[in-house]
Amino acid sequence: MSAPRRNRLTPEERRMQLLATGVNFLADHTLDGLTMDELARRAGVSRALAFHYFESTQGMHRAVVTMARDAMVSATAPDHDLPPRERIDDTLLRFAGFVREHRGTFSSLVRGIASGDPTVRAVVDESRELNAAHLRDAFGELGVPVTRALTISLRAWVAFAEEVLVTTATDDRADDSAIVELLSRTLDGAVEAARDSTL
Amino acid sequence: MSAPRRNRLTPEERRMQLLATGVNFLADHTLDGLTMDELARRAGVSRALAFHYFESTQGMHRAVVTMARDAMVSATAPDHDLPPRERIDDTLLRFAGFVREHRGTFSSLVRGIASGDPTVRAVVDESRELNAAHLRDAFGELGVPVTRALTISLRAWVAFAEEVLVTTATDDRADDSAIVELLSRTLDGAVEAARDSTL
Numbered sequence: 242m243s244a245p246r247r248n249r250l251t252p253e254e255r256r257m258q259l260l261a262t263g264v265n266f267l268a269d270h271t272l273d274g275l276t277m278d279e280l281a282r283r284a285g286v287s288r289a290l291a292f293h294y295f296e297s298t299q300g301m302h303r304a305v306v307t308m309a310r311d312a313m314v315s316a317t318a319p320d321h322d323l324p325p326r327e328r329i330d331d332t333l334l335r336f337a338g339f340v341r342e343h344r345g346t347f348s349s350l351v352r353g354i355a356s357g358d359p360t361v362r363a364v365v366d367e368s369r370e371l372n373a374a375h376l377r378d379a380f381g382e383l384g385v386p387v388t389r390a391l392t393i394s395l396r397a398w399v400a401f402a403e404e405v406l407v408t409t410a411t412d413d414r415a416d417d418s419a420i421v422e423l424l425s426r427t428l429d430g431a432v433e434a435a436r437d438s439t440l
Numbered sequence: 441m442s443a444p445r446r447n448r449l450t451p452e453e454r455r456m457q458l459l460a461t462g463v464n465f466l467a468d469h470t471l472d473g474l475t476m477d478e479l480a481r482r483a484g485v486s487r488a489l490a491f492h493y494f495e496s497t498q499g500m501h502r503a504v505v506t507m508a509r510d511a512m513v514s515a516t517a518p519d520h521d522l523p524p525r526e527r528i529d530d531t532l533l534r535f536a537g538f539v540r541e542h543r544g545t546f547s548s549l550v551r552g553i554a555s556g557d558p559t560v561r562a563v564v565d566e567s568r569e570l571n572a573a574h575l576r577d578a579f580g581e582l583g584v585p586v587t588r589a590l591t592i593s594l595r596a597w598v599a600f601a602e603e604v605l606v607t608t609a610t611d612d613r614a615d616d617s618a619i620v621e622l623l624s625r626t627l628d629g630a631v632e633a634a635r636d637s638t639l
Contacts, residue, residue, distance in 0.1 A: 271558070359470070394622065397603035401630075404596035407639070419639045423593065426636070430629025431600070437625070440608065440618045 255296050259284050263305030264312070267346030268339055272302055272361070302361050309346050310368045313339060318374075325379040332375070333424050337406065337417040344410035351403045372399045396436035398428055455493050458483050462504030463511070467544035470601045471501055471560070501560050508545050512538060516571075524578040531574070532623050535607065536616040543609035550602045571598045579631055593634035597627055 250258060262284040266275050277298050281291040295301035316339045319332050340347045350365055373396040380395075381387045401425050409415035443482055449457060461483040465474050476497050480490040494500035513539045518527050539546045572595040578592075580586045601623050608614035 390622065391609050393504045393604055394626070396607065397626075398599040400603040401596040401600040404599040405592055408592050408595065415639055419637060423589065423633050423639055424634035426632050427593070427596075427626075430633065431626050434622050434625035434629065438618060438622045440614055440622055 252294075255286075255290075259286070259291060259294055259301075260305055260308045263301065264309045264346060267305070267349040268311055268343070271349055272306065275302065275305065277301060299361070303364060303380065306350070306361050306364045309350055310364055310394060313343075313350070314368055314371060319375050319379070322343050325382040329376065329379050330421065332423060333402075333421045333428075334417060336402075336421045337424075340406040340410045341417065345428070348407050349412065351407050369396065369403075376428070385432055385436060388423040388435065388438075390435040390438035391432065394431045394438070398431040401427060401431075443477070453492075454485075454489075457489060458485070458493055459501075459504055459507045462500065463508045463545060466504070466508055466548040471505065472550055474501065474504065475553075476500060498559070502563060503562045504559050505549070508549055509563055510544065512542075512549070513542045513567055513570060516538070518574050518578070524581040528575065528578050528622065528627070529624060532601075532620045533616060535601075536619045536623075539605040539609045540616065546609065547606050552607050568595065568598050568602075576628070584635060586630055587634065587637075589634040589637035589639040590631065592639060597630040598625060600630075 259280060263275060263280055266279070266283065275298075277291050277295070278288055280301065281288045284291070291301070295304060317332055317336045319328050321328070323331055350368075373392070376395045376398075377387055377392060380391065385391065405420065405424060409420050458479060462474060462479055465478070465482065474497075476494070477487055479500065480487045483490070490500070494503060506621060516531055516535045520527070520533050522530055542589050549567075572591070575594045576586055576591060577595075579590065584590065604619065608619050
């Protein structure tokens with residue numbers, strides 16, 4: 242089993258290569274299957290070298306999940322050149338596209354929040370928080386009062402959207418515009434319900 | 441550290457005592473902190489005896505989570521003497537009450553799906569599935585077409601509801617009727633959106 246040698250990588254390139262290998266692994270597996278041995282084998286490096294870069298399996302998991310999350314966050318960042326309503330719809334459409342293209346990784350992120358490690362879960366939680374905050378900003382610009390009920394409802398709606406996206410991503414019958422339509426309608430519903438809520 | 445002796449319990453009673461101890465543990469902790477040693481210590485039995493009942497930590501986790509889930513499922517079972525609309529609202533209200541009373545356990549179940557063990561996650565997933573199925577039945581009785589879009593939307597709405605309940609359970613400002621109002625409105629919104637969906 243002679244592994245390919247890539248000795249000319251700089252430390253930073255090597256680290257990125259290991260992280261990319263880990264993120265690719267998530268496309269077909271959950272995080273708990275990603276041992277340091279498995280990562281080293283897939284990247285064609287020694288176990289000792291993998292440990293050199295991440296120190297512990299927990300640290301490696303955190304770094305891999307952070308990279309996967311950051312890829313998602315940057316692919317779905319709101320376009321602030323658009324007015325708020327268009328910005329929301331544009332973001333939803335890019336989200337659906339991203340999930341379709343990276344369904345395994347997204348599913349590992351959402352379902353695989355199933356890490357026993359709270360710091361790994363926190364990494365994924367941050368992206369939920371961020372999505373909810375972007376929505377709050379956009380609806381605030383549209384004149385919706387930014388209340389506690391709105392904050393609760395938007396964060397819960399992000400969980401709704403994740404569930405819809407995970408379910409439909411593996412289903413070739415679903416087209417992105419139908420997904421976005423369902424998401425957009427329920428999002429408006431969640432905002433309307435929050436607006437009238439005494440919560 | 442002399443533990444109380446309860447030698448007169450039958451094997452079935454002992455098993456229930458151990459399970460109840462485990463469920464109580466979840467009220468303040470996540471599942472990953474529940475080692476066999478911790479369970480034995482809290483129940484005042486030997487580690488060997490605890491292993492006798494559950495064989496492995498994984499088996500014990502599965503049994504404890506199953507018991508916590510079943511308690512929730514039976515406390516929030518739909519009352520089929522009520523017509524569908526009233527049945528839904530009644531279930532939501534009992535759900536909010538259950539979560540307020542057992543907030544720690546509920547939060548451990550929902551957030552603590554954060555078990556690395558897929559079979560433990562599956563136990564919790566089943567209760568989501570069951571809640572979504574009850575809703576599908578009730579809306580079906582109300583004449584809503586039971587489509588794939590409805591199934592997807594209801595299951596996602598259960599994730600929405602869990603998030604709202606986890607967030608508000610730890611918040612003394614929220615009263616149950618306001619929570620139920622928000623849940624009921626967004627549920628109707630999810631059903632309406634599904635009805636018009638081409639998904």
